[in-house]
Amino acid sequence: MAVIVDVAIQGAQMLLVLLLSPLLTGFVRKIKARLVRRQGPPLLQPYRDLIRLMRKDVVLAQSASWLFRVVPYLVFATTWVALSLVPTFRTGLLFSWSADLIAIIALLGSARFFLALAGLDVGTSFGGIGSSREVMIASLAEPAMLMIVFMLALIAGSTQLSTMSAFMNSSEVGLRVSLGLGLIALIMVAIAENARIPVDNPATHLELTMVHEAMILEYSGRHLALIELSASLKLLLYVSLIACLFAPWGMGTTEAGPQALAIGALTYIGKLAVGGFLLAMFETAIAKMRVFRVPEFLGAALMLALLATLLRFVSRSF
Amino acid sequence: MxxxxxxxxxxxxxxxxxxxxxxxxxxxxxxxxxxxxxxxxxxxxxxxxxxxxxxxxxxxxxxxxxxxxxxxxxxxxxxxxxxxxxxxxxxxxxxxxxxxxxxxxxxxxxxxxxxxxxxxxxxxxxxxxxxxxxxxxxxxxxxxxxxxxxxxxxxxxxxxxxxxxxxxxxxxxxxxxxxxxxxxxxxxxxxxxxxRAAHPSAGLVALVLIxxxxxxxxxxxxxxxxxxxxxxxxxxxxxxxxxxxxxxxxxxxYGFVRIVFDLLGEPAWWWGIPVLTIGAASAVMGVLYALMERDLKRIFAYSTIENVGLIFVALGLALSFKAHGMPLAAALALTAGLLHVFNHSLFKSLLFFGAGAVLTATGERNIERLGGLIHRMPQTAFVMLIGCIAVSALPPFNGFVSEWLIFQAILLSPQLPSWGLKFLVPAVGALLALSAALAAACFVRAFGIAFLGRPRTPAAEQAREVDRFSLAAMFACAAFCLIVGVLPGLFIDTLAPVVRSLVGARMPVQIGVEWLSIVPVAESRSSYNGLLVFFFIFMSGSLAAFAIHRLASDKLRRAPAWDCGYPDASPATQYTASSFAQPIRRVFGTLVFRAREQVVMPKPGDPGPARMSVELRDLIWDMLYTPIAGAVMLTAERLNGLQFLSIRQYLSLVFAALVILLLVIASWP
Known part of the structure; x- marks a missing residue:
C-alpha cells in the first residue's frame, strides 16, 4: 500500500512539474510585461505555443543528421528526470535516492552537452556561436555550482537533496553568513544556467546577442516545442532547487497525510510565484551584459561560494 | 597457477x-x-x-x-x-x-x-x-x-x-x-x-616519494x-x-601505487599535498591544452593528461585520509581512483580507435579539415559519441561514476584534522569541477567539429565506414562504458580486495544495496543509481517521442538550413575548432597561454580578406625546458674544448682527477 502511495506521489510530482513549468514561464513573461506597463501575453500563452508547435511539421535542414532529431528527446528526458528528483512539495520521494545533487547537476550537464552538439550539427555559423558560448558559460557556472554544493554539504552533511531539504527545514539551521553567500551565488548560477538577463536574453531576436536561442535556431515544430518545454522545466528546476534548499517551509515529509501534502503543494506554488516575481523584477531592472563580461559575473559567484565554504571551515557557527 | x-x-x-x-x-x-x-x-x-x-x-x-x-x-x-x-x-x-x-x-x-x-x-x-x-x-x-x-x-x-x-x-x-x-x-x-620489511628514515622516505x-x-x-x-x-x-x-x-x-602505497609503508600527513596539487594542476592544464589543439589524436592525448590528473587527485586524497587514520574515507578515494583507471582505459582506447578510424577513412587528423562524418560513418560516429559522453563525465556512462566517487571523497575532507589539507581539498574540488566542465566543452568541440556539420574537405566528403574488426573493438569498449556506468556496484565490489590490501579497509558492500544503487558512505549522505537514471531517461525520452508522434504530428520535411535567413552554401562559413574555442581561449588562455589575437583589416574599399592570427605560448616549454636545454647546450659547448688536447694535457687531467678523488676519499668521514 505504502509503495503505491509513494509511486503515486512520485508520479504526481512528475506530472505536476511538467504541467506547471510553462505556467511559470508565462507568469514571468506576464510580470515582466506588466512592469514595463505593457499588457503582455496571457498567462496560458506558453501552453498554446507548445501545442501549436507540436502540431506543425518539422522542417529539417538538409545537412542535419540523426543526432539532430534525437537531441530534443534526450534533452527533454534528462531535464525532466533531473527535475523529478528535486523535492517540490514533499521530501523523500520514492526515487529521490537514485541521484544526489551532484548527479542532478551532471544530468543538466548532459542535456547541455547534447544541445551544444545539436547547435553544431547543421553546420551554420549561428549554431556554432551559440554552442561555443554556451559551453564557455557552463565551464564557469559548473565550478561555482559545485562549490555551492560543497558548502551546503558541509552544513547538511549530505548531498542527497531530500536529506538536505529536511535538514534545512529543521531548527538546527539558523541564519548563517555562509548560507546567505551561497544563496546569492546560487541565484547567479541559476540566472546564467537559464539564459536569463543579464547573461543571455530569452526574448532577443538580435542574432549576435543570442546564446541559447542561437544554438536552437534550426529547430522547428515538435522538436522546438520539446526544447522550449525543457527550457521551462530547467527554470522550474532551479526555482524549486532554491526553494527546497533555502525556503523549505511547508514542505511535506515522508509521513505527511493528504492535508500536509495539500499545504506542501500550495506553499510550493506560492514559492514559485514569489520566485517568478523576483526574477521578473530583476530582469526588468538590469541590462544585458556583453558576453565577455559573463566570466566576471560567474567568477563573482564562484568567489562567493568559495568564501562561504572557507567561512564554514573557519567556524562552524558562520 | x-x-x-x-x-x-x-x-x-x-x-x-x-x-x-x-x-x-x-x-x-x-x-x-x-x-x-x-x-x-x-x-x-x-x-x-x-x-x-x-x-x-x-x-x-x-x-x-x-x-x-x-x-x-x-x-x-x-x-x-x-x-x-x-x-x-x-x-x-x-x-x-x-x-x-x-x-x-x-x-x-x-x-x-x-x-x-x-x-x-x-x-x-x-x-x-x-x-x-x-x-x-x-x-x-x-x-x-x-x-x-x-x-x-x-x-x-x-x-x-x-x-x-x-x-x-x-x-x-x-x-x-x-x-x-x-x-x-x-x-x-x-x-x-x-x-617492505625495511624501515627507512623519514627524510629518505620523503625523497623516495618525490x-x-x-x-x-x-x-x-x-x-x-x-x-x-x-x-x-x-x-x-x-x-x-x-x-x-x-x-x-x-x-x-601502478608503479606509483606500488611504491607509495605498498613499499613505503605508512604515509606521513603531508604526502597527499604534492600529489593533490600536481594532480589538480594536470587535470586543468591537460584539458585547457586539449581545448586549444586541432589535431584529433593530440586532443585525446591531452585529455589523457587531464584524466591522469584526476586519478592522482584520488590517490592523493587516499594518502591523506590514510595518513590521518580514516581508512574508510581512504578506501572510498582509492576505489574512485582505481575505478577511474579502469574507466579511462576503456574510453580512451575507444576514442583513439575512433581517431584511427577517421584517419583510415579520410587521411586527416586535423579536425578543421573534417566535418559531417556522422553521415558517412554512422557507426563510428555513434560509438565516438558514447566515448565523448563518457570522457566528459556525464551520466549515465562510466566516467561520471568515478568522478562522482572522487567528489564524494572530497566531501569527506572537512573531517581531516590538518588545516593545510582542509583548505587545499575544496580548492582541488573546484579545479576538478572546472576540468570536468572544460572536458565537456572540449569533447563537444572535438565531436562536433569532426563528426557534425558539413564536410570541409573532399576527403571528409568521401569518407567510408571502417572494417568490422575495428567496429567490433569500438563497440565492445562502448558497451563496457555503459555497463560500468549503469552497474558500478559490481566493479566497486570487485575492487574491494585491492583496496583492502592497500589501505586496510574497503567501501561498503554495494551488491546488496536495493535497486543496485551505489552508496559510498551512508544512504542518508549520498547515493547514485546509474541503472535507474539510464532507465528513466530512456523511458521518458521514448514516452515523449511516442506521445508526440501519436497525438500531435510526425511529419517532417527537408529544406535548406535557416540560419536567420542568411544561409551560406560554403562549408567554410561553419564554426571551426579554433573559433569554437575562442571564448574559452579569451577567458582562460590570456593567462595560461599568453594568448594574443591580432586582426588585420583591409583598408576601406579594399576587397581583400581580413586576417586574424592567434599566438599561443606554451609557458612550460618556455620557462622550464628551453632554459634546461639551453644550459645543456652551453655546457656541451664549453666542454667541447676538452676534445682537442694534447696527450700530455690528457695525462695531467687524469692525474689531477686521481688526486682529487683520493683527497675526497681521504677526507670522507
Whole structure:
C-alpha cells in the first residue's frame, strides 16, 4: 500500500512539474510585461505555443543528421528526470535516492552537452556561436555550482537533496553568513544556467546577442516545442532547487497525510510565484551584459561560494 | 597457477616478437601477430580476473633468469591482478582493432615485432617483484613503445616526438632507479619483500616519494613532465596510441601505487599535498591544452593528461585520509581512483580507435579539415559519441561514476584534522569541477567539429565506414562504458580486495544495496543509481517521442538550413575548432597561454580578406625546458674544448682527477 502511495506521489510530482513549468514561464513573461506597463501575453500563452508547435511539421535542414532529431528527446528526458528528483512539495520521494545533487547537476550537464552538439550539427555559423558560448558559460557556472554544493554539504552533511531539504527545514539551521553567500551565488548560477538577463536574453531576436536561442535556431515544430518545454522545466528546476534548499517551509515529509501534502503543494506554488516575481523584477531592472563580461559575473559567484565554504571551515557557527 | 599461466603468456608474446621479425614481410604476418596477441591477452585477462574475483592470496615465483645469484622475482597479488586485468583488456581491444586497422599499415615490419614486445613489457612491469625486474621491464616497455612511436620515421614531427620521448623516458627511469636505490638501502636487497620489511628514515622516505612522483608521473603524463606525451602518443599507429594512452599510463599509475602505497609503508600527513596539487594542476592544464589543439589524436592525448590528473587527485586524497587514520574515507578515494583507471582505459582506447578510424577513412587528423562524418560513418560516429559522453563525465556512462566517487571523497575532507589539507581539498574540488566542465566543452568541440556539420574537405566528403574488426573493438569498449556506468556496484565490489590490501579497509558492500544503487558512505549522505537514471531517461525520452508522434504530428520535411535567413552554401562559413574555442581561449588562455589575437583589416574599399592570427605560448616549454636545454647546450659547448688536447694535457687531467678523488676519499668521514 505504502509503495503505491509513494509511486503515486512520485508520479504526481512528475506530472505536476511538467504541467506547471510553462505556467511559470508565462507568469514571468506576464510580470515582466506588466512592469514595463505593457499588457503582455496571457498567462496560458506558453501552453498554446507548445501545442501549436507540436502540431506543425518539422522542417529539417538538409545537412542535419540523426543526432539532430534525437537531441530534443534526450534533452527533454534528462531535464525532466533531473527535475523529478528535486523535492517540490514533499521530501523523500520514492526515487529521490537514485541521484544526489551532484548527479542532478551532471544530468543538466548532459542535456547541455547534447544541445551544444545539436547547435553544431547543421553546420551554420549561428549554431556554432551559440554552442561555443554556451559551453564557455557552463565551464564557469559548473565550478561555482559545485562549490555551492560543497558548502551546503558541509552544513547538511549530505548531498542527497531530500536529506538536505529536511535538514534545512529543521531548527538546527539558523541564519548563517555562509548560507546567505551561497544563496546569492546560487541565484547567479541559476540566472546564467537559464539564459536569463543579464547573461543571455530569452526574448532577443538580435542574432549576435543570442546564446541559447542561437544554438536552437534550426529547430522547428515538435522538436522546438520539446526544447522550449525543457527550457521551462530547467527554470522550474532551479526555482524549486532554491526553494527546497533555502525556503523549505511547508514542505511535506515522508509521513505527511493528504492535508500536509495539500499545504506542501500550495506553499510550493506560492514559492514559485514569489520566485517568478523576483526574477521578473530583476530582469526588468538590469541590462544585458556583453558576453565577455559573463566570466566576471560567474567568477563573482564562484568567489562567493568559495568564501562561504572557507567561512564554514573557519567556524562552524558562520 | 595464475602466475605460471601469465608468465607463459608473456613468454608467448616474446616468441611472437621473434616470429614477427622472421615473417614480418609476409602478407598474413599482421593477422598472425595481432591474432596471437589477442589470444594471449585474453588468457591473461581471464587469469587476472580469476585471481581478482577469487581474492586469492599472493603467489610469488623466482625464475633463474637475469643476473646470476639474484634471479628474477615475480608475484601476483590483488593489486597486480587488477592492473593486469586493465592492461590486458586494453590490449585485447587494441589487438582486435588492429586485426582490421593493421592492414592499412605501410611499413608493417616497423610495427609488428615491437607490438608484442611492448605488450610483454607492460605485463612484466605489473608482475615484477624486485626492483631490478621492475626497472628492466619498465625500460623494455619504454623502448619498445619508442620504437613504435618511430614507426613512421620519415615524418619530421615523429622524429622530434621520438627524441623528446626518449629523453623524458630515460629521465623518468633514472628517478625511479634512484628511488629504488634509496629504498634498497646500503645492503642492496632489491626484492620488494625486503623493501617492505625495511624501515627507512623519514627524510629518505620523503625523497623516495618525490622521486616516485617524478618517475611514475613523467610516464603517466603529469604536468609539467607531460611534454612528451602529446607528441609521442599521436605519432604511433592508432592502436598503439590507444595502448600508450589508455594502458601504459595506467602501468605508470601502478608503479606509483606500488611504491607509495605498498613499499613505503605508512604515509606521513603531508604526502597527499604534492600529489593533490600536481594532480589538480594536470587535470586543468591537460584539458585547457586539449581545448586549444586541432589535431584529433593530440586532443585525446591531452585529455589523457587531464584524466591522469584526476586519478592522482584520488590517490592523493587516499594518502591523506590514510595518513590521518580514516581508512574508510581512504578506501572510498582509492576505489574512485582505481575505478577511474579502469574507466579511462576503456574510453580512451575507444576514442583513439575512433581517431584511427577517421584517419583510415579520410587521411586527416586535423579536425578543421573534417566535418559531417556522422553521415558517412554512422557507426563510428555513434560509438565516438558514447566515448565523448563518457570522457566528459556525464551520466549515465562510466566516467561520471568515478568522478562522482572522487567528489564524494572530497566531501569527506572537512573531517581531516590538518588545516593545510582542509583548505587545499575544496580548492582541488573546484579545479576538478572546472576540468570536468572544460572536458565537456572540449569533447563537444572535438565531436562536433569532426563528426557534425558539413564536410570541409573532399576527403571528409568521401569518407567510408571502417572494417568490422575495428567496429567490433569500438563497440565492445562502448558497451563496457555503459555497463560500468549503469552497474558500478559490481566493479566497486570487485575492487574491494585491492583496496583492502592497500589501505586496510574497503567501501561498503554495494551488491546488496536495493535497486543496485551505489552508496559510498551512508544512504542518508549520498547515493547514485546509474541503472535507474539510464532507465528513466530512456523511458521518458521514448514516452515523449511516442506521445508526440501519436497525438500531435510526425511529419517532417527537408529544406535548406535557416540560419536567420542568411544561409551560406560554403562549408567554410561553419564554426571551426579554433573559433569554437575562442571564448574559452579569451577567458582562460590570456593567462595560461599568453594568448594574443591580432586582426588585420583591409583598408576601406579594399576587397581583400581580413586576417586574424592567434599566438599561443606554451609557458612550460618556455620557462622550464628551453632554459634546461639551453644550459645543456652551453655546457656541451664549453666542454667541447676538452676534445682537442694534447696527450700530455690528457695525462695531467687524469692525474689531477686521481688526486682529487683520493683527497675526497681521504677526507670522507
Amino acid at each position: 595464475t602466475l605460471i599461466i601469465a608468465l607463459n603468456c608473456i613468454a608467448g608474446l616474446l616468441a611472437v616478437t621473434v616470429l614477427a621479425v622472421v615473417i614480418g614481410r609476409a602478407s598474413v604476418a599482421a593477422q598472425i601477430v595481432y591474432g596471437a596477441s589477442l589470444i594471449g591477452s585474453l588468457i591473461l585477462l581471464f587469469a587476472a580476473i580469476g585471481h581478482l574475483l577469487g581474492a586469492a592470496d599472493p603467489v610469488s615465483m623466482t625464475l633463474p633468469l637475469g643476473l646470476p645469484w639474484l634471479g628474477t622475482h615475480f608475484r601476483i597479488d590483488t593489486l597486480s591482478s587488477f592492473f593486469l586485468a586493465v592492461v590486458d583488456l586494453g590490449i585485447a581491444a587494441a589487438s582486435l582493432y588492429a586485426l582490421g586497422y593493421g592492414r592499412h599499415e605501410q611499413a608493417p615490419q616497423r610495427v609488428l615485432p615491437f607490438y608484442p614486445a611492448f605488450l610483454a613489457g607492460m605485463n612484466l612491469v605489473v608482475l615484477a617483484d624486485d626492483a631490478f625486474t621492475f626497472l628492466i621491464s619498465w625500460e623494455f616497455m619504454s623502448l619498445s613503445s619508442w620504437a613504435l612511436v618511430m614507426a613512421h620515421h620519415r615524418v619530421r614531427e615523429n622524429v622530434h616526438a621520438g627524441y623528446v620521448y626518449l629523453i623524458m623516458a630515460s629521465f623518468g627511469t633514472l628517478t625511479l632507479l634512484l628511488a629504488f636505490g634509496l629504498l634498497a638501502g646500503p645492503d642492496g636487497d632489491y626484492t620488494f619483500a625486503a623493501i 622521486l616516485a612522483l617524478i618517475g611514475a608521473g613523467s610516464k603517466a603524463g603529469l604536468v609539467p613532465l607531460h611534454i612528451w606525451l602529446p607528441l609521442a602518443h599521436p605519432a604511433a599507429p592508432s592502436h598503439v596510441s590507444a595502448l600508450m594512452s589508455g594502458v601504459m599510463t595506467k602501468v605508470a599509475v
